[in-house]
Amino acid sequence: MKYYDKLIFELSKKGRIGFSLPECKEGETSDSIPGNLKRQSPPDLPQVSEPDVVRHYTNLSQMNFGVDTGFYPLGSCTMKYNPKINEEIANMPGFQALHPLQPDSSVQGALSVYYGLDKALSAITGMEHFTFGPCAGAHGELTGLMIMRKYHFLRGDMKRTKVIVPDSAHGTNPASAVSCGLDVVVVKSDAEGLVDVDSLKPLLDDTVAGIMMTNPNTLGLFEKNIKEIAALVHGCGGLLYYDGANLNPLLGVARPGDMGFDIMHVNLHKTFSTPHGGGGPGAGPVGVSKELVDCLPVPRVVRNDDGTYGIIRSDKNSAGTVSGFMGNFGILLRAYAYILMLGKQNVKSAGRLAVLNANYIKESLKDCYKLPITGLCKHEFVFDGLIDDGSRDATPDSEEIKGVTTLDVAKRLLDYGFHAPTIYFPMLFHQSIMIEPTETESKETIDSFITAMKKIAEEAKNDPDSLRKAPHLTPIKRPDETAAARNPVLTFMDEKNAVRI
Amino acid sequence: MSNFAYFPHTDDDIREMLDRIGVGSVDDLYGDVPADFMYRGDFGLPDAMSEQQVREFFEKLDSKDSKLKVFAGAGAYDHYTPAVIPYIVSRSEFLTAYTPYQAEISQGTLRYIFEYQSMMCILTGMDAGNASLYDGPTAAAEAARMALSCTKHKTRILISRTLLPNVIDVIETYSGYHGIQLGYISEDKGQTSLSSLNSELSKGDVAGIIVPGINKYGVIEDLSGYADAVHDEKGVMIEYCDPSSLAVIKTPGDWNADIAVGDGQSLGIPLCFGGPYVGFMTCKKEYVRKMPGRVVGETRDSDGKRCFVLTLQAREQHIRREKATSNICSNESLMALFVTVYLSLMGKEGMKRVNDLSYGKAHRLYSGLLETGLFSDVFHRPFLNEFTLESKIPANELQRKLMDAGFFAAIEVGEGLVSFCVTEKRTEEEIDALLKTVKEVRL
Incomplete structure (x- = not known):
């Protein structure tokens, strides 16, 4: 890698352009906007030619390390290979051109991607249904906790304001809990590095909304007492949240839904091979068990009786709306393609x-x-x-x-x-x-x-x-x-x- | 183990590795997982597809979507994407990189984020910005929470009824769980009402207000007096804006707003059925340490070379855990690159041109629709590329007829009100064809 020291602004020279647009014909331009609403001087953006731009960003890219460059032994980040066919699929011109508010009948192909991916993720994780609104893992955590709170609210159970988080948890867990208006109670790890069941027991009462667990945890250890923990938390009326950041070792092996988890997120940019993009965009779909399906955020894709797909845009039991449209569709396409390539034969490896x-x-x-x-x-x-x-x-x-x-x-x-x-x-x-x-x-x-x-x-x-x-x-x-x-x-x-x- | 292109292990590799670990089989590595959790089925998955089969599968799905000419906006705008952008953004050094925590091997990512932050400040007229957020609506919801921490001990946020409905939905959802009290500023003839703002402010406890620069009707809002009103009550003004338009209309800085948020999608990002897009946030310098999300700053390395790092991390979750300004631990980095390359290519002149072209074409459609006698302008307010008319044809019928003719247009934005949007991408022929279709709709 060689050092390159320019910023695009430093390449700027008055009079250069890097765009190719037709001239404005006679008629109205934005100059007609009334003076009290108009910007007084144009933004001081760079003035560079197209070759300047291409060379500049190519030079920048050469100071970067990526999965395609070499190995990332990066714990809790699951930096696996990003298949190239997935990029081609996400960039198909038809998908790229779809407006997010087009009528359902004009986007049946896109909606079937949501439906198919929902089915696949549900089967892989043992959940009932997924929402695709969340754009990242932390966004999924926040969404999952909203669902958790909504579930308790709908049952008239208003005093559950605490969420239990192990001391080994990712930093996003407590931060997401506070973002969702919950109080964090930390449970410590035992000498083996697992959630200390004896320390957990006294924390459980009717103010507990649930527990957030990462399994395997951040030490890479399977929480082998999960069955007992699930029984204890459910016993006090709380729910179990599964932080999907560490789902990869269970991909094709075991399902969080079978372990007693009620809500989980999946990082498509980890377990399901979509690129990290230098920090995003990712996607953090959230899955729930059968009892919680009504609380999923809207909009939500459903299959109609006639086999067509539709969108539920509002529902009084829903936890709400967590992003502008239907989540990061381009990322969902990539993950779905990866799952289809895995199929039932390769998923188990x-x-x-x-x-x-x-x-x-x-x-x-x-x-x-x-x-x-x-x-x-x-x-x-x-x-x-x-x-x-x-x-x-x-x-x-x-x-x-x-x-x-x-x-x-x-x-x-x-x-x-x-x-x-x-x-x-x-x-x-x-x-x-x-x-x-x-x-x-x-x-x-x-x-x-x-x-x-x-x-x-x-x-x-x-x-x-x-x-x-x-x-x-x-x-x-x-x-x-x-x-x-x-x-x-x-x-x-x-x-x-x-x-x- | 299966033989699969993405998995490099041979049977010999696996045997040697198991020997070193000292176990007999791969499944022995799961000895700590209770046996009844080991799933024995096929995970409901079909047979593995070949790459060609996968390509054909998606091509078939893609063919089931209608290819429509987009004359609609409402938060997603069909601007032209220059060829350079996908070429640069798909470079695997950018695409397959992780978050730039290791600055020594991430100067590419860090530099473009620094450029992105700079450009968003130039567009919005603000002092500092973060490395991007998920999308515009979530950026607005984060700004509401930020306003509370900028002002201390206040609990209310006022939001304008003229904000896009999905922006309101997300603010309501986030605020409801976080414990922020929302108040609403009503609208007056297509624009946020200043008198409603003043009466809501007089109730006290207002940490901030969120108002749009261009609203859900496409109206360019006149925000004179808003900042003074909210500053008098020691609150902050948040403007939700369309960044493309800020090349030609007054900026949040011009209006003396404290925080600017919005969606960068209008800066050349393809519609892609709603995402990935990129939320942005910029603010006045006194509020920098209250911002959510990542921030890149300039510094020097141990040899004195200029370089860039993630900075002000004491705000973030991996350091602060439950005391962080937000739970956000990523950004939409690659989409920030998208926007940065777009703004580099367009530059000062191109951003004016793209707005001029859109303005001219939108006004051509506006006049043409009024001439049909089927529409009337109920607001009579200035607009840029998106406008709202009262329609004599029921909105859903109009939308369906236009769709049958190959257009996506006429989003219902109120009782009997439909909105249209025209970007530089639409041709005069397409505009005339749309008008012809409208004229053929029988009442």
Whole structure:
């Protein structure tokens, strides 16, 4: 990757254009807008030619790492391969041209995508129906909690204002709960890294709306007491929410619906192969059990008795409307195509191979990196830093040497051509390194990752200074994040436009 | 294990890996999962399709959708997408990247987000913006919550009845669960009523108001006096705006709004049945730390090179958990790239041109429809590319007749009221054909 330092604004030259539009004929233009409503001076956007634009963004792209570039051992992110046929399908001109408010009769093909994907996801997860409004995993969590609250409201059960969240949960869980107007109660993990059932019991009463669980949890451990937990939570009138961020190891293996979960979201950009796009767009459809179907958000696609598809646009029992139209249709197309390619034959390999890859890495590196929780993992696992981080106590002859940190390990991996793992999460450990390989990585790729991790462990002992300054081979070195936050520069500034935050 | 193009494992690979782990079979890796949870069926799935079969499956579905000429807006606008954009956006270095937490290998993503934030500030006349949100309506709902934290100890948000219905629906849903009290500002002849605003403000406890720049009727709202009124009550003004139009109409900054939100779809993003689009949010500098979502900032690396990072993360869920400004932990990054490339190509002049063309064509249709004698203008207010008329033909009948002739037009936006939208993409021939169809509708 080579460093390229331009911003598009710096390529601008008065009089250049990059668009191709017909001239305005005689007649009215926006100049006719009354002066009190009109913009006084045109926006100071860049003036660049089309080749300038293409070269600029191509140069930018070459400073980026993606799944197509190399391996992402990124825990809880499921960075699997993004199939190319899915892109072609999402970009079919017919789908691209559909207005979201067209009459149902003119969009039967599109509606059948919703119906078919609903059926497939429901069968894969053991849920009854899905809503496709949510545009991301966190959006799905918020939507799921809205459904949970609506369910209790409809039963006249107004005092359920608490939601229980394990201390190992993704940060979005408590944040989503607060967004939904719920109070968060944290339940701690036991020595094995699982939800501590004895700590859970005293929290359960008639003010509990439900519990949010990630299974396997963020340590990559299957919550084997889930049956008991489900019985306890249901026993107090609460519901079980399944955070689908970690669904991949169960894809083709087991179904959250069978474990007692009532509501769940699925990250289509994780388990169902749609691209992450540098942070989005994704999609976070939410599935519910039979009792909760009426609470699903609107609009919602249904199949009519005559076999055509229609849209329910309002329903008094619905939790509401969570996005502008019908969710990220373009992402749904990709996920549906992936599921059809998997079919009943390949679906059963997906989760299993992901779990195989994770356990293989764990067993191969546990002599170099601290493994706080031993035994089988599912799709991911967590190390707690290096076993020998190179730290040395002060002696009469030498000063104290501080150890190499997880951050240093992560940054050095970039030099070896890998993305970094998820670091400092979960917060149960101080030096967390969370690794998730996914099923689309070959043994050769994983072996080369293992070799790199072992080399870094050696470097920590022999050349820690170099590790602390890593990465060395990337377009930029470590950025000064403190300065960025202390004096934020959030927009392009030239002398005349300078805005200091 | 099945043999499948996306899974690289050979039988030998699997055996070697199992040996190192020390288990006998892949299913042994699930030894901690209670046996009755191990699903034995086919997950209701059909036989795996080949790539060609999948392509044909979707081509067939695609053929079941009617290909209509779009003369409708209501929050989704059919503007032309220059060829460069899909070419750039589909580059796999952008497409298959993760969130740019590792700045050293994500400068591509970080730089375009920085450019995007800059461009959205230029368009809206605001100081700072975030890296994007899901869509316009959810951005408006997030802004309502942000207004509460900007003002402290207030609980009410006033929203204009002239906002698009889906924007109101999403604000109502979010606010209802979050505990925000909503009040409504009524409309007066197609525009948000200033006197209704003043009377609602006088009830007190108002943290903010949400009003549209261009409203559900297509009317360009005159927002003079709104900011002063709400600032007098120590609340913030949020404007919901169409970013394309801001090249030619007064900006949220011009109206002295505090927060601007909306959907970037009108900046060349294909309709795609409603998504993915991109919500945007910009604000005055004093409110930057109250914003939801990711923000990219400029800094230097250890060699002194200019570079970009995700910043102000102390607002976000992965640091703050339940104390975060929002639960949002992503953005619509690739769609922000889409918008950034669009605005780079269009530039200062192109954005004026696209609005001029749309203005001219929309006014041509407007005059033509009035000439048929089947419509009347009940508002008589300035508009850009979208307008509303009272129709003598029942709205659903009109829409159906137009659909039969290959048009999607005439969205019902009120009792007897229908809206039309004309972008630069529509041709004069198409406009004349639509008018001809209307004239043939018998009353």
